[in-house]
Amino acid sequence: MAGAAREYVLTLDCAEGPGIVYAVSGFLAERGCDIVDIKQFGDRRGGHFYMRVHFEGPDGGAAEAGTAEGAAGAPAADDAVGRLRAEFEAVAARFGMEWALRPAAERxxxxxxxxxxxxxxxxxxxxxxxxxxxxxxxxxxxxxxxxxxxxxxxxxxxxxxxxxxxxxxxxxxxxxxxxxxxxxxxxxxxxxxxxxxxxxxxxxxxxxxxxxxxxxxxxxxxxxxxxxxxxxxxxxxxxxxxxxxxxxxxxxxxxxxxxxxxxxxxxxxxxxxxxxxxxxxxxxxxxxxxxxxxxxxxxxxxxx
The missing domain is CATH 3.40.50.170 (Formyl transferase, N-terminal domain)
Known part of the structure; x- marks a missing residue:
């Protein structure tokens, strides 16, 4: 997959309510991320919301997989995904989300x-x-x-x-x-x-x-x-x-x-x-x- 080393997948579910998509897309936009694919489902019968977002990291994202550092001192892949996870905690806590974020290329x-x-x-x-x-x-x-x-x-x-x-x-x-x-x-x-x-x-x-x-x-x-x-x-x-x-x-x-x-x-x-x-x-x-x-x-x- 071209560019897969700098792409990520975020999955989440939480109680249904207003502002979830806005909060997630806003979080990504603020960090210069580009959404590649997004799927969501609001279960009105059960009052629950589900989402999967495949996105590209900012400015090419993490370094190439398997290297400690990318061009011009770009952060290593583990550091990049770790930082995204840490920063997303506040959004997740706000909506009571169960969530996971991992590199798209990870097997x-x-x-x-x-x-x-x-x-x-x-x-x-x-x-x-x-x-x-x-x-x-x-x-x-x-x-x-x-x-x-x-x-x-x-x-x-x-x-x-x-x-x-x-x-x-x-x-x-x-x-x-x-x-x-x-x-x-x-x-x-x-x-x-x-x-x-x-x-x-x-x-x-x-x-x-x-x-x-x-x-x-x-x-x-x-x-x-x-x-x-x-x-x-x-x-x-x-x-x-x-x-x-x-x-x-x-x-x-x-x-x-x-x-x-x-x-x-x-x-x-x-x-x-x-x-x-x-x-x-x-x-x-x-x-x-x-x-x-x-x-x-x-x-x-x-x-x-």
């Missing part, structure tokens, strides 16, 4: 989890490798050895952590240790076929995205394509959602559907559903990492 550190089905994993690895997703995959965790060769070919550490009913607490402790040691900001369950414990789901609320191979809230749990076939559906889908303590009940981020008909067997539905799963998951990961998704109770606001 989110992601830990991917997978079991035996590798299509979503392969899709994420490819999209990350070509720069289509703003992520750095720092590790892949699986309860099987099936995908070690693929992952290590990409130069990414692969960790096999088998899970049984008896070893689940130990396995989750190892997972949390990996999250901490790799600095992972997001965990993606790319067809990881183990249910996370309530304690782990609660601890990592808003930081775990799962792909479920059905158009939720229909056909939860195991073998959803077989459930769909038994009901004679004419559309199958996939749902990417945040994980919470209830199975397949977390806030939905993205969904994809594909038309089918009576000639499709359950195995055919599994095959055609793979594309929907990959697309829904990659969209959810991209939108989360670009700061486009804001939680709203058990729903999400996606500012695209």
């Amino acid at each position: 989110t550190r992601v830990l991917v989890m997978v079991s035996k089905f590798g299509h979503c994993l392969n899709d994420l690895l490819f999209r990350a490798r070509i720069g289509e997703l703003p992520i750095e995959i720092v590790a892949v965790v699986s309860n099987h050895e099936d995908h070690r060769g693929l992952v290590e070919w990409h130069g990414i550490p692969y960790h096999c952590i088998p899970v049984t009913r008896e070893t689940k607490p130990e396995a989750e402790a190892k997972l949390l240790s990996l999250v901490e040691s790799t600095g992972a900001e997001l965990v993606v369950l790319a067809r990881y076929m183990q249910v996370l414990s309530d304690a782990l789901a609660t601890r990592m609320s808003g930081r775990v995205i799962n792909i479920h191979h059905s158009f939720l809230p229909s056909f939860k749990g195991a073998k959803p394509y077989h459930q769909a076939w038994e009901r004679g559906v004419k559309t199958v889908g996939a749902t990417a959602h945040y994980v919470n303590a209830e199975l397949d009940e977390g806030p939905i981020i993205a969904q994809q559907v594909i038309e089918v008909d009576h000639t499709h067997s359950p195995e055919d539905l599994v095959a055609v559903g793979r594309d929907a799963e990959c697309k829904a998951l990659s969209n959810a990961v991209r939108w989360h990492c670009e700061g486009r998704v804001i939680l709203n109770g058990n729903r999400t606001v996606v500012l695209r």
Whole structure:
């Protein structure tokens, strides 16, 4: 992205009221910032306001990424974003905002989890490798050895952590240790076929995205394509959602559907559903990492 090292993304939500857009745009204008893109949503039913602003810093903004100092003594990137955050505190406090501000070029550190089905994993690895997703995959965790060769070919550490009913607490402790040691900001369950414990789901609320191979809230749990076939559906889908303590009940981020008909067997539905799963998951990961998704109770606001 041209100039990405000097561009930033601000996301916020707060109680709805007058003057929010004016205050945010005024803050940026006073500092010579240029708004590249702005999305907002006022939830009149819930009385809440959501905003995402992509903007360019003043006079070219921060130094080029990876350097301590820019041309003519321009401030380093960390200093520039730190200063903006410090100065925005007063605006945020005035409106009681929940907010985040980060460089637009910053890649989110992601830990991917997978079991035996590798299509979503392969899709994420490819999209990350070509720069289509703003992520750095720092590790892949699986309860099987099936995908070690693929992952290590990409130069990414692969960790096999088998899970049984008896070893689940130990396995989750190892997972949390990996999250901490790799600095992972997001965990993606790319067809990881183990249910996370309530304690782990609660601890990592808003930081775990799962792909479920059905158009939720229909056909939860195991073998959803077989459930769909038994009901004679004419559309199958996939749902990417945040994980919470209830199975397949977390806030939905993205969904994809594909038309089918009576000639499709359950195995055919599994095959055609793979594309929907990959697309829904990659969209959810991209939108989360670009700061486009804001939680709203058990729903999400996606500012695209």
